[in-house]
Amino acid sequence: MTINTVYITPNGIKIEDVVKVAREGYKVALSKESSEAINKARELVDRYVKEERVVYGLTTGFGKFSDVAINKDETGLLQRNLIISHACGVGKPLPEETVRALMLLRVNALSRGYSGIRLSTVNVLIEMLNKGVHPYIPEQGSLGASGDLAPLSHMVLTMLGEGEAYYEGELLSSKEAMEKAGISTIELTSKEGLALINGTQVMTAIGALGVYDAVNLMKAADICAALTMEALEGIVDAYDHKVHEVRGHKGQINTAKNVLNLLEGSQRVTRQGEKRVQDAYALRCTPQIHGASKDAIEYVKSKIEIEINAVTDNPIIFPEQDEVISGGNFHGQPMALVMDFMAIAVSEIANISERRLERLVNPALSNGLPAFLSEKGGLNSGFMIVQYSAASLVSENKVLSHPASVDSIPSSANQEDHVSMGTIGARKASKIIEHAQNVLGMEMMGACQGIDLREKAQLGKGTELAYKSLRAEVAMLKEDRVMYKDINKCVDIIKKAKIINDIEDAIGNLTL
Structure with missing residues (x-):
């Protein structure tokens, strides 16, 4: 096998594969079995169109127009019109890593052989991934059912040579981007437009990257808590295994x-x-607090692992049974609920981290540390506003944690009368994770400052590694200086997870 390639097979992909393609630039390739499955489903679609069978999305309109029959000679135009009319996204563009992730997930879903798309069309999407053509996809506009219609339509625009795309760091017209990358644009035929956009791949892509980061965040949270224990001379008896085993929760x-x-x-x-x-x-x-969030994140991860390999089309092609069934696998509710769950779970990690930071900076609570971790308080403000910033992020997280999945607005003249809002939930969860990374970075920096303000004494085997990693980037604060640069370095340590890998190499895995 080629190095740095994720292979799409009937066995599916893993969250780690999504990260490799989205963030590390791995290439994508289809297995022979997946190619055969795609072709088999396409044969059935071609036959149904030729026979002029009345099948939703093949020979009918969409949504409320599902009762409008379409002549077989117009099925290609039907699919093009679907894309250009549905590309109604607004707001800032999705990050490149999210776009790559959702493209991969769409390829994976189509490769299962239940969508009825042509192999050549799937290969264009793969070519775009491998050559770095990333469609301009606005982040807002999806109801989360019927799938992520608006954002995925922007993805398909680029395949048609319409809309805009990034290539080699530059935003170009899609036509120019595809030409520069040496990729031929396509003309859609029956079922293809619907196959490309009727699914949950945007919310699932955001969720897959988010839960990967959330797992690392939980490990970083344990490291930060241990550092704060060192700085505050914390009591370890409460961590005795007997205390926790009699309750029984894994996390x-x-x-x-x-x-x-x-x-x-x-x-x-x-x-x-x-x-x-x-x-x-x-x-x-x-x-108890970290553990509850860990158990929640484990549950979220299990659901995302299912969804990244799910068939979320409508209608679904069943070649073996010679059948096409119109259903509702595009509905984002399974992702909507877990995105809200992850948002709440991660919010609580930022919440307790900020409370630990408050104990570090507050002289009434810090067990003898100087006010705001400054040796010359008054002349220097020390970590006073670091805690302000953490409190601000925690407060914003509380607003963002309001669930998106409890809302629904009927659409398509009430044909689509319950929607998931799952993509809104995923975007909120992603923002909360980012905030939590910042808060943990601030706690870590404060804890190391507290350690330096105590008399010298041996640190723990793992906390010493964490302390040295931070001090390699950020010096002890002796006089006031510009703090945001230090915060950003600490947050970078959290995000890159190198500190986690180094500690796990030394003391064993940090488990959820």
């Missing part, structure tokens, strides 16, 4: 284990009764 048990492993060998943490009887909830209940 809680694993969080306690992770933190204790990170703190192994530390001379800074304390035992109950040594300096205090117990810590506040932000330290003592970290396993």
